[in-house]
Amino acid sequence: MEQKQHHQDTNTNSKTQQQHIVCGECGANPSKYKCPACSLRSCSLPCVKAHKQRTGCTGKRDQTHFVPLSNFDDHLLFSDYNLLEEMKRVAESARRMRAQFRVHPYPKFPPHLRSLVHAASNRRTKLLLLPIGMSRRDNNQTRYNHRKKFISWTIEWRFHSTDVVLLDHGVHEDTNLFSVIEKHLKPGPWNHPLRQFCKENLDSLKFFICKNPKV
Template sequence: MAMTEEGPRWRSPAEEQREEAGEEGPGGGEDLVCEECGVEEFKYKCPACGLRTCSLKCVKAHKERTGCTGVRDRTQYKPMDKLGDREMFSDISFLDDVKRVRDVARRSRPIPPRKENNLPHFMKTLRFQARKRGVRLLFLQPGMERRKENSTFYHRGKDRLYWRVQWRFDSVEGAFIDQRVDDTTILSEVLLDHLTLRKDAALEYHKLQAYTKAGLDKIKAYLPLHKQRVDQEEMAELDLGQSLAANLIGKTVVEFPIFCVRLQAESPAEAAGERSEGPAAK
């Protein structure tokens, strides 16, 4: 093995004998013989260590004997006078690869969850007051539609939470909004306000005629649950005779509560009862 400016370089036994005897190779000043077998003229040059070989057999023998990977070290230093076009293009390709890996790592970096300490003061107050009332209040990221629509606020003087409430009636297009509902208000009173004819809400009253005719006794309201487990139920039935605050105890609310309203015949329990009683009636 001989030492060069680029590090140790393996020599074939035949080449070492010629070097010891001071003889030149077949090519005069430059040895053109395979450095592995020392017989045939070389055809290949190892990208990693520069050793010259004549065939695939010699390439494999060289790797087994020296443990060379055959892959050029793209970070190895080379003086300017030894840089050729191949090295220049290889370096440019290496820099492009580094940039691509950096960009991929930057894009795939997980976004840290929003900490409560980073929330504005009024949102911290809302979350704290909701927690005092047994409600787990979650906020979406800034810019999301539901976040922008949220008009819930806390009245410090009255110690009251005023929730934005959204109602969705089955088979009725669109949502019906209450901008700020006192959490001590009985839920049936809030719902009844949508079922009562008002000059400023005639179209709304017309859409809800089926519910108006049925009356509160035939209406069921549900709160979609923020599921934590696969086996968890999707809806929680509300007690219209209780206050809004009482109905939200132990629940998770994302920004503001959304209630689903159905006629009693459409409730899951009654529908299941009809299916079970059907065969017996026959």
């Protein structure tokens, strides 16, 4: 009887404690709900909506958020299982779409793009062409010169720890990249965001090429 009474007292205390937690949105009424995304407590549907509108909170739990093993339960296990199933479904759908595109390689590409892809392939470079309308494709002026048999590249420069993005068009395939980047790193007021790079010797700078997923 003592253990049963102790269990009842514990439940009563827990409920009383929850009632004492006021709504985090209006600050007037006892809370009834806890947001799965940010754990803010609210008392009613209007307060839930007001919280989402005020903070931009989605109200959905981040399925990739780290959870300590001590807090792991069956609910989280089931949530992780559903996430893995969804990822599997998306991956299989992408695989089927990719197989369809492979039936006719470059079916809708104009001749100049097909020749560019072929020329790049001869140089052991595989080009991945974005769909029409994508900004990166619209800004890319890479071309293959049939008469002189060379590729002129568009190069996009991104500088670490800055928001600076620079584009160079018509770069001959035999051009030394140091000579291209050098003109962007000359001291001057226009390249103030790049002053940390201007102070360095070109030989000490490190350049990285973004590696795209294999297809």
